[in-house]
Amino acid sequence: AQSVTQLDSHVSVSEGTPVLLRCNYSSSYSPSLFWYVQHPNKGLQLLLKYTSAATLVKGINGFEAEFKKSETSFHLTKPSAHMSDAAEYFCVVSDGSSNTGKLIFGQGTTLQVKP
Amino acid sequence: KAGVTQTPRYLIKTRGQQVTLSCSPISGHRSVSWYQQTPGQGLQFLFEYFSETQRNKGNFPGRFSGRQFSNSRSEMNVSTLELGDSALYLCASSVTGERYNEQFFGPGTRLTVL
Numbered sequence: 001a002q003s004v005t006q007l008d009s010h011v012s013v014s015e016g017t018p019v020l021l022r023c024n025y026s027s028s029y030s031p032s033l034f035w036y037v038q039h040p041n042k043g044l045q046l047l048l049k050y051t052s053a054a055t056l057v058k059g060i061n062g063f064e065a066e067f068k069k070s071e072t073s074f075h076l077t078k079p080s081a082h083m084s085d086a087a088e089y090f091c092v093v094s095d096g097s098s099n100t101g102k103l104i105f106g107q108g109t110t111l112q113v114k115p
Numbered sequence: 116k117a118g119v120t121q122t123p124r125y126l127i128k129t130r131g132q133q134v135t136l137s138c139s140p141i142s143g144h145r146s147v148s149w150y151q152q153t154p155g156q157g158l159q160f161l162f163e164y165f166s167e168t169q170r171n172k173g174n175f176p177g178r179f180s181g182r183q184f185s186n187s188r189s190e191m192n193v194s195t196l197e198l199g200d201s202a203l204y205l206c207a208s209s210v211t212g213e214r215y216n217e218q219f220f221g222p223g224t225r226l227t228v229l
Contacts, residue, residue, distance in 0.1 A: 034217075036220075042222060043119070043205060043220040043221050043222040043223055044205065044207075044220040045220070046217055046218075046219075049217060090158065095171075101146055101148060101163060101207075101209055101212040101213060101216060101218055102148070102160050102163060102171050102173075103148070103150075103158075103160065103207075103218065104160070105150075105157055105158035105159075106157075107157050108157060108158075
């Protein structure tokens, strides 16, 4: 069965400093992995996705993530945090037991950005 | 291109009632999935529809049901509402629903059960 574990429920950084949100996954299949962001009272927006192409994935708003199979990790990074990055971030794996789009979400990491 | 739309955005019901939520996918998208988001359980998959057929189902009781119409619009229904059904219900659409496809989420319907 597939699962994702977000290692931090809350991360606090200062504006202009790097962001690291950690995610480990478990999958019996070659995984499709995603990072989504949810701003307050908004729907989910895709930041980036990994689907077995390049292991370093670049997304929107300066975010990127690296797929490391040996560590079963898919950590999200950004070199310099902006106030507008404050939101809830979800690491997501696509259920590989079928070819359908069932997504399995991590518990989320709240990113706080201090001025 | 218009995004995924969900109606209504907010809903207040009492225990025992039933509710129907609606989702209109992005034009050309044939797969619609539904998710429940609560503070305690996080985001959980309810079901997915493709070409008017339920293709996948999460671990929810039979009170939760859905359907998809020929224009790909989808509805979900919850009967005999319980307090624990209070949640944000999110709908997502994708072109084919295959696991490599990006899913686009709507803003959600906030359901409060009193």
